[in-house]
Amino acid sequence: MYRRTLLLTPWMAPHKVITWERAVVLWYLDKVEVLEEYEDVVRSPSISIRTPAVVRLKKAIRSAKQVVRFSRMNVFARDDFRCQYCGERKITRELNYDHVVPRKHGGRTAWENIVTSCYPCNDRKGSRTPEQAGMKLRKQPIRPRVLPIAVAFRFRDVDVHSLWEPYVMTS
Numbered sequence: 001m002y003r004r005t006l007l008l009t010p011w012m013a014p015h016k017v018i019t020w021e022r023a024v025v026l027w028y029l030d031k032v033e034v035l036e037e038y039e040d041v042v043r044s045p046s047i048s049i050r051t052p053a054v055v056r057l058k059k060a061i062r063s064a065k066q067v068v069r070f071s072r073m074n075v076f077a078r079d080d081f082r083c084q085y086c087g088e089r090k091i092t093r094e095l096n097y098d099h100v101v102p103r104k105h106g107g108r109t110a111w112e113n114i115v116t117s118c119y120p121c122n123d124r125k126g127s128r129t130p131e132q133a134g135m136k137l138r139k140q141p142i143r144p145r146v147l148p149i150a151v152a153f154r155f156r157d158v159d160v161h162s163l164w165e166p167y168v169m170t171s
Contacts, residue, residue, distance in 0.1 A: 003038050006164045008056040014168050015057070023052040032057055036163040053163040068144050070111055072097055079116035084138045085130070086121050094118060100141060102127045111143035 005023035007015045018026075024042060026032040027049075037050035068074055075097050082089045084098075098117040101107030104127050115137065117125070125133040160168055 003040060003051050003053070004161075005052045006054045006161075006167060007032070008035070008054065008167060010057050010060055012056065012167065020051045023055050024049070026055065026057075027052060030058070035167075038163070053161060054167055068146065070109075070114075074144075075111075075114050076116050078111075078141075078144045079139075082116060082138075083118040083121050084115035084141075085117055085125065085135050087138055088118060090118055096122055098122050098125065100137065101129060105129070112141055115141050 003020045004017045005020050007018050007023070007026075009015050020038075020042075023032065023034075027034055032052075032055040034052045034055050036052075036054035038053045040051040041048055042051055073092070076092060076095055080089070081092070081095065083095070095116055095118060097114045098121075099107040099109065100113050100115055103109070107113050121135070125135055130137045
């Protein structure tokens, strides 16, 4: 049995996906309420419970994190999983990130120089700037202050369990 659990904020917005084991610990510590359960049962010597599918935090969590961490997935999320050259929306395995100013020309791997691209556009651009390749960048890359809500659930190649569907935005 391997089940993931959807963790919601107190306001019912998707926060992240956690292991069912972590969800059981949070429930035991009275930090979450269980909203949906899988059919699987977890047993200990003193208790038997159904595996949590969706849980909601009882209190807001304070995040000391003030900036969005740079990562491939966060770049894809910022760019709405669209190639910034052709504009096509793709699943994550059909995307990569592209240095607008190539590294060989001094371009850095930073929010302001990285965009989402599909493999064909990335191959076409090569180690050139968009202008040199005769390609137009749809929007300038910027450092985001926040990412869209439920970004993890917009990855179209992530299976969203039917019990999660009322709580997440899928597209």
